[in-house]
Amino acid sequence: MLTLLLGALTLSAIYALVGFAWVLLRRTNGILNLATGAQLAIGAFIFNQFATSWQLPWPVVVLGTLATVAALGGVTHWVVFKKLSGQPEFALVVATLGLASALKGVSSLIWGTEARVMREPVPSQVVTFGDQATTTLYGLCGLGAAVLVFAAAHTFFKFSTVGIRMRAAAENPVLSAQGGIAVDWVYVLGWAMALTVAAIAGIMYAYQTALSFHGVEALGMRGLAPALIGGLTSVRGVIPGALIVGLAETFGTKVFGGSFQDVAAWIVILVVLLIRPQGLFGDKQVQRV
Amino acid sequence: MNGPLLEVRSLTVSYGGDSVAVDGVDLVVREGEVCLVLGANGAGKTSLLRGIGGFASSEPGRVRGGRVTFAGADVTGLSPRAMARRGLVLVPEEAKVFASLTVDENLRAVPMSGGRAARRALVDEVTAMFPFIAERLSLPAGQLSGGERQLLGIARSLLLKPRLLMVDEASLGLSPIAVEMVFDMLRSVVASWGTTLLVVEQNVRAAQSISDNAYVLETGSVVLSGPAGDVLGSERVRQTYLGLEM
Numbered sequence: 001m002l003t004l005l006l007g008a009l010t011l012s013a014i015y016a017l018v019g020f021a022w023v024l025l026r027r028t029n030g031i032l033n034l035a036t037g038a039q040l041a042i043g044a045f046i047f048n049q050f051a052t053s054w055q056l057p058w059p060v061v062v063l064g065t066l067a068t069v070a071a072l073g074g075v076t077h078w079v080v081f082k083k084l085s086g087q088p089e090f091a092l093v094v095a096t097l098g099l100a101s102a103l104k105g106v107s108s109l110i111w112g113t114e115a116r117v118m119r120e121p122v123p124s125q126v127v128t129f130g131d132q133a134t135t136t137l138y139g140l141c142g143l144g145a146a147v148l149v150f151a152a153a154h155t156f157f158k159f160s161t162v163g164i165r166m167r168a169a170a171e172n173p174v175l176s177a178q179g180g181i182a183v184d185w186v187y188v189l190g191w192a193m194a195l196t197v198a199a200i201a202g203i204m205y206a207y208q209t210a211l212s213f214h215g216v217e218a219l220g221m222r223g224l225a226p227a228l229i230g231g232l233t234s235v236r237g238v239i240p241g242a243l244i245v246g247l248a249e250t251f252g253t254k255v256f257g258g259s260f261q262d263v264a265a266w267i268v269i270l271v272v273l274l275i276r277p278q279g280l281f282g283d284k285q286v287q288r289v
Numbered sequence: 290m291n292g293p294l295l296e297v298r299s300l301t302v303s304y305g306g307d308s309v310a311v312d313g314v315d316l317v318v319r320e321g322e323v324c325l326v327l328g329a330n331g332a333g334k335t336s337l338l339r340g341i342g343g344f345a346s347s348e349p350g351r352v353r354g355g356r357v358t359f360a361g362a363d364v365t366g367l368s369p370r371a372m373a374r375r376g377l378v379l380v381p382e383e384a385k386v387f388a389s390l391t392v393d394e395n396l397r398a399v400p401m402s403g404g405r406a407a408r409r410a411l412v413d414e415v416t417a418m419f420p421f422i423a424e425r426l427s428l429p430a431g432q433l434s435g436g437e438r439q440l441l442g443i444a445r446s447l448l449l450k451p452r453l454l455m456v457d458e459a460s461l462g463l464s465p466i467a468v469e470m471v472f473d474m475l476r477s478v479v480a481s482w483g484t485t486l487l488v489v490e491q492n493v494r495a496a497q498s499i500s501d502n503a504y505v506l507e508t509g510s511v512v513l514s515g516p517a518g519d520v521l522g523s524e525r526v527r528q529t530y531l532g533l534e535m
């Protein structure tokens with residue numbers, strides 16, 4: 001039982017990271033990014049390229065992945081979404097769908113489609129708490145990563161000038177521009193940060209399962225559930241959202257069998273949309289006539 | 290620089306389609322002057338200021354024709370950010386502050402120029418002009434009163450050290466006392482900084498005391514302009530604007 005709870009907790013940590021990527025982009029750049037899943041996978045594959053294919057030292061792997069992923073984020077804004085500014089969100093969402101399939105194509109061209117095992121910095125092992133509760137080392141790493149990311153994000157958005165400007169631009173881009181803020185760079189940063197966190201989530205998940213584009217992408221799409229529970233624009237709301245989805249998926253799989261893993265999050269999404277479309281923490285501005 | 294600080298020639302602004310919101314407006318503002326723009330609802334006052342200050346590419350509004358010269362340089366159609374960096378700063382009609390940010394964060398979000406000491410000094414100078422700011426630093430700006438929000442919007446714009454400050458409806462939705470407070474503030478900005486002002490104002494009474502020149506807009510065109518005293522004293526303005534307020 002305790003093992004199951006620990007499993008739910010470590011899974012929630014991954015979901016929290018994925019949800020963060022969804023929410024950050026929706027809130028800062030105003031885009032519901034349907035390429036989040038593909039970006040999770042691409043991030044993990046880039047990491048794998050540095051770590052496994054090239055066998056580089058770990059600091060180089062980490063820095064190289066971060067730089068590549070952040071640059072990819074910047075390019076995404078300058079090449080695609082800057083041109084689309086002023087279009088309705090619907091058009092932007094369709095563009096993210098196109099982006100997702102482009103990333104998928106690139107990935108299968110470069111890395112093929114079979115699952116891979118990633119080089120590990122330390123051997124994966126089982127960690128035991130007390131008498132019976134067990135989890136994996138990489139599960140705990142994922143939990144640590146989630147705590148770090150949320151703490152760093154909190155500090156960044158609350159105390160740093162750049163973070164404050166990002167929040168300003170998220171609330172009102174036109175007023176920000178009139179106030180001299182470089183809104184395009186805010187969007188670049190939004191993409192870079194979202195892709196970085198997505199990559200962290202993808203890497204952590206790949207270490208706990210295996211690296212396959214399909215598997216990681218599917219997780220990324222399920223990560224819409226925690227984001228939606230939080231209201232899609234509340235970073236804080238992602239945490240309870242991730243816990244709910246993590247618990248539902250873990251215990252649902254226990255009760256209904258392994259195939260429930262793929263549907264638990266989507267059931268949560270449907271239920272949220274039916275009961276509380278604005279999410280638990282979202283603004284109550286969603287109006288349907 | 291010999292010419293006026295701001296020179297607008299046959300400016301035309303449209304929001305797509307065939308109709309134009311501003312239709313060939315000429316307007317001149319000299320350095321140190323306070324210029325007032327009047328007009329009924331929908332006359333095109335906001336569109337005029339936005340056309341001068343620039344539209345973001347994400348907005349439907351466009352400058353369709355004409356020329357805007359600021360400090361001797363052609364700035365027609367530049368982005369709002371480029372305008373702000375050149376010292377042409379707009380305090381817009383709606384949403385003058387970031388409601389979800391605290392008062393302090395609203396000020397910190399302004400990308401000021403100059404070194405650390407100079408920035409610090411400017412912040413101190415501006416906050417000293419607006420005493421309520423120091424008492425409300427950690428309050429979300431959305432919870433300020435309407436008048437305080439207008440003032441915070443003006444304070445934010447002052448941190449950019451504007452050469453020309455454009456204020457769209459500073460008295461929007463304010464009580465007479467709050468209107469007076471806002472205009473006292475604008476008056477002291479003009480007096481102590483020598484900032485040039487271009488203001489849109491429905492409240493003619495409040496604005497007339499500080500204005501040097503005035504323009505009256507009707508359906509996108511200037512129908513009357515000249516020294517503020519003459520324009521505000523004219524039969525037309527007295528009937529349409531002052532008459533209603535009696």
Ligand SMILES: Nc1ncnc2c1ncn2[C@@H]1O[C@H](COP(=O)(O)OP(=O)(O)OP(=O)(O)O)[C@@H](O)[C@H]1O
Nearest residue numbers: 304309310328329330331332333334335336337349
């Ligand atoms: N965002 C917009 N999209 C389309 N048309 C617009 C937009 N903003 C203004 N207009 C049109 O432009 C014209 C001028 O509007 P504008 O807001 O400039 O008038 P105004 O003089 O500022 O009015 P008010 O006193 O009500 O603020 C109006 O006919 C209006 O319908």
Ligand SMILES: [Mg+2]
Nearest residue numbers: 334335336382
């Ligand atoms: Mg207006």
